[in-house]
């Protein structure tokens with residue numbers, strides 16, 4: 001028995017699958033560079049090992065939301081281009097600039113802080129200007145773009161800034177044919193043309209996330225920013241399964257059954273007694289709960305493979321555990337419960353859990369908590 005089998009619960013991370021996913025995505029966006037988005041601890045998969053594996057497979061950029069996440073990659077010794085885009089006033093601009101991290105700027109306040117930090121550091125900041133082409137979230141509004149571009153160009157002329165990128169983000173790329181996709185592309189082309197006419201010479205222009213990388217070739221430009229697809233999960237079941245895109249899920253969530261016991265008919269199960277045994281049966285106790293990221297919304301619905309068969313969460317998911325009705329099967333304590341994985345052994349997928357919890361698979365993998373060790377395989 002391998003050592004990891006004795007753990008209460010574990011998330012196995014198949015880095016060979018991750019590398020293969022990166023190669024498949026590079027083939028799909030052959031004219032562009034690939035950024036592996038490793039924000040939020042690589043969507044719960046472990047940022048540093050995943051970032052390293054992505055670079056090995058040919059990703060040339062790493063992307064994070066926060067500057068702290070980007071700095072942690074550098075602190076772990078990772079090279080390549082690193083970009084982060086979620087800044088708040090007073091952020092670690094100087095540290096990021098000194099670490100050669102590309103910083104995203106969506107407004108004048110951020111450009112001013114970047115310029116001041118660059119002056120203090122005595123190094124030009126690598127700045128990427130972000131446009132809101134219709135997402136309605138972060139990014140500079142088209143009406144404010146001339147002011148931002150002109151201030152960034154002035155800073156470039158004075159040597160405190162280098163405009164390394166022009167970029168934006170889609171609202172509805174996971175809904176094929178959504179009219180906002182072409183309209184955002186049109187606005188993006190206009191805003192890029194405006195900045196280039198003003199003298200910007202960006203290294204990269206980019207707008208594509210995973211769904212756009214997979215389904216909108218016109219959106220690839222110089223760089224695609226893929227997150228969820230790197231982890232082998234389809235951005236949306238409407239677009240296709242992971243296998244349809246040549247992708248393989250990277251995370252397998254497993255637990256060791258903590259108790260098996262026989263109970264009579266009519267026994268209420270877990271808090272609130274929302275499940276009652278329909279007949280005499282056996283129960284299996286799965287020692288993970290909502291504190292580990294198992295959604296309580298999947299109470300009575302979440303699927304799990306135990307003893308070679310698909311079972312369903314019986315009653316409520318509690319903080320640390322839930323119960324499955326084993327329908328009379330007698331299993332040994334320590335039997336493996338597979339909550340989700342690539343499906344080779346008949347286990348459910350993260351997408352199945354997303355359906356059970358009325359959410360998206362992004363949330364299922366990202367929410368797995370720190371109490372669940374990540375075990376990186378095929379390093």
Ligand SMILES: *Cc1c(COP(=O)(O)O)cnc(C)c1O
Pocket residue numbers: 037039085169208209210211225226227228229235
């Ligand atoms: C998270 C994120 C991505 C990656 O999105 P996926 O759909 O996971 O590929 C790309 N760009 C930005 C700005 C993001 O925040």
